[in-house]
Amino acid sequence: MYRTHTCGELRAENIGQQVTLSGWVQKTRELGGMTFVDLRDRYGLTQLVFDLSKNPELTELARDLGREYVIKVTGTVIERENKNKKLPTGEIEILASQLSVLNASETPPFTIEEESDGGDELRMKYRYLDLRRYPLQRNLELRHLMGIEVRNYLHQHKFFEIETPYLIKSTPEGARDFVVPSRMNPNQFYALPQSPQTFKQLLMVAGYDRYFQIVKCFRDEDLRADRQPEFTQIDCEMAFVERDDILDMFEGMTKHLFRKLKNIAFDYTFPRMPYDEAMEFYGSDKPDIRFDMKFNDLTSLVQGKGFVVFDQAEYIAGINATGCAAYSRKELDALTDFVKRPQIGAQGLVYVKYNEDGSFKSSVDKFFDETQLKTWAETMQAKPGDLLLILAGAKKQTQHALCELRLEMGERLGLRDKNTFAPLWVVDFPLLEWNDENQRFYAMHHPFTSPKPEDIALFDTDPGKIKANAYDLVINGVEIGGGSIRIHNRELQEQMFKVLGFTKEESEAQFGFLLNAFKFGAPPHGGVAFGFDRFVSLFAGLDSIRDVIAFPKNNSGRDVMIDSPSAIALEQLQELFLTLKKPE
Numbered sequence: 001m002y003r004t005h006t007c008g009e010l011r012a013e014n015i016g017q018q019v020t021l022s023g024w025v026q027k028t029r030e031l032g033g034m035t036f037v038d039l040r041d042r043y044g045l046t047q048l049v050f051d052l053s054k055n056p057e058l059t060e061l062a063r064d065l066g067r068e069y070v071i072k073v074t075g076t077v078i079e080r081e082n083k084n085k086k087l088p089t090g091e092i093e094i095l096a097s098q099l100s101v102l103n104a105s106e107t108p109p110f111t112i113e114e115e116s117d118g119g120d121e122l123r124m125k126y127r128y129l130d131l132r133r134y135p136l137q138r139n140l141e142l143r144h145l146m147g148i149e150v151r152n153y154l155h156q157h158k159f160f161e162i163e164t165p166y167l168i169k170s171t172p173e174g175a176r177d178f179v180v181p182s183r184m185n186p187n188q189f190y191a192l193p194q195s196p197q198t199f200k201q202l203l204m205v206a207g208y209d210r211y212f213q214i215v216k217c218f219r220d221e222d223l224r225a226d227r228q229p230e231f232t233q234i235d236c237e238m239a240f241v242e243r244d245d246i247l248d249m250f251e252g253m254t255k256h257l258f259r260k261l262k263n264i265a266f267d268y269t270f271p272r273m274p275y276d277e278a279m280e281f282y283g284s285d286k287p288d289i290r291f292d293m294k295f296n297d298l299t300s301l302v303q304g305k306g307f308v309v310f311d312q313a314e315y316i317a318g319i320n321a322t323g324c325a326a327y328s329r330k331e332l333d334a335l336t337d338f339v340k341r342p343q344i345g346a347q348g349l350v351y352v353k354y355n356e357d358g359s360f361k362s363s364v365d366k367f368f369d370e371t372q373l374k375t376w377a378e379t380m381q382a383k384p385g386d387l388l389l390i391l392a393g394a395k396k397q398t399q400h401a402l403c404e405l406r407l408e409m410g411e412r413l414g415l416r417d418k419n420t421f422a423p424l425w426v427v428d429f430p431l432l433e434w435n436d437e438n439q440r441f442y443a444m445h446h447p448f449t450s451p452k453p454e455d456i457a458l459f460d461t462d463p464g465k466i467k468a469n470a471y472d473l474v475i476n477g478v479e480i481g482g483g484s485i486r487i488h489n490r491e492l493q494e495q496m497f498k499v500l501g502f503t504k505e506e507s508e509a510q511f512g513f514l515l516n517a518f519k520f521g522a523p524p525h526g527g528v529a530f531g532f533d534r535f536v537s538l539f540a541g542l543d544s545i546r547d548v549i550a551f552p553k554n555n556s557g558r559d560v561m562i563d564s565p566s567a568i569a570l571e572q573l574q575e576l577f578l579t580l581k582k583p584e
Helices: 056-063 120-125 134-156 197-205 243-262 275-282 329-339 370-379 395-412 453-459 490-499 504-520 532-540 570-575
Strands: 018-031 034-041 044-051 070-079 092-103 179-181 189-191 210-218 230-239 272-274 315-321 350-354 360-362 387-393 423-427 432-435 440-443 470-475 478-485 525-531
Touching: 018 044, 018 056, 018 092, 034 056, 034 070, 044 056, 044 070, 056 092, 134 210, 134 243, 134 532, 197 210, 197 230, 197 504, 197 525, 230 243, 230 532, 243 423, 243 470, 243 478, 243 525, 243 532, 272 275, 275 395, 275 423, 315 395, 329 395, 350 370, 360 370, 387 395, 453 490, 470 525, 478 532, 490 504, 525 532
Parallel strands: 044 092, 272 423
Antiparallel strands: 018 034, 018 070, 034 044, 070 092, 179 189, 210 230, 230 525, 315 387, 350 360, 350 387, 423 470, 432 440, 470 478, 478 525
């Protein structure tokens, strides 16, 4: 028997028992004739004691133990003299009587403790060592528990978990596909699914009116903190529903997860914010509503006063940073540098200090007098002690920059507490977005999204004004999930393909299977997909999804542990009828 108990299990009530533990050596300490060893497994940590005066051979063996040695120890549970209140096992220790080294270890390349001294790339190369650390183990336990609770909730609401294929057909729209060559069908390729979208719609046609799966998806796109080339979705679809049926169902699931996993109860209905309102007041379709600081459009108020920057701008707006009038010139210069970063793109920053004594100091005092600045302050609902921060330029770019500035100020003012959660639904997105470069419309979500019924006539007159029957769940400025009511009849789907620039032949070649299915009694249906990795990282208080995935890729899409992707043998290439070309 390797163990009678785990390393996190023993308590004061076990004192006097003889036990056997197995695990990894966290560290050893020598104090006179006593040697102390911290033994760790995924359940916790227990202190072992070796007494030189009582068992010199055993103590000498213990002194030779290195970090990460795998050992088995037998001994008696005794009361710990110097109790450690930070450890669940801190009231006891094991007085060892037997010790076996099950496997020695080289010195690990980084410390395997709560906080590691290893960099990202080093820890990813030795991911199996990094996964021994408690923070990652807690993350993976949280992921496991979330999966259980998702299944419990959806099972209680009569959903079937149904698997869909991984080897599918490559279709346009969305991100790039990962493709897989077919040996049995020369010069033809499968694609790995970016989502099970068409399959879950076909399941609705097949009569399985409540479907879900926790499914792996694949997108060949540039990576960032909340993206991986392979990621996991909670993918769901329902038939015979309208938008509010879906929002109510999955708002219920979200509340269930918060209650079960975070002990947080939401006793209110999540706000439902139209896309246009989100852009007007937050400059983002995923607004962080943990704090206010909404945009104030000042365009008509400030133009025509001789200040060229304002007079030539399409859009001028600002935010009120409450209580920040005491910001120094150095701090204001740092904010200016922040908004001028290439990824943010503002040309500059205008500030107005509303001083505690009621006076004003601004970077545009030459162009605007105190009376005018007071009018700005009243428009932005500012009080003495507040700081107004204003940007100007092209509307879309300025909204983006002001959004980033708002989030930065929220961070500086401590308004983005990771233990506070503010969910909302963003609804009524545009159905289409115009691409100037290609001179064509693209689907803002995907080409199976239904337009709002009252907007269908706009397909023939003004497609850019059509609103989608779509919705996103946003929590703390992160899009956790999104979906839509789907198109469920062939004629409307063909109309959608047409406005996206597909010929009839292209539509048939790419999506003929779905169009044909719609001829056989497709029910009204809609669904949603949640980013499972994002959900877990949100609950774990992390900014990146990497540490809630057991074996993630780095920012170049590589697994540095197994050195993948890698070259394959010439024989495999020949079997697949492939030849390689050097990159230009």
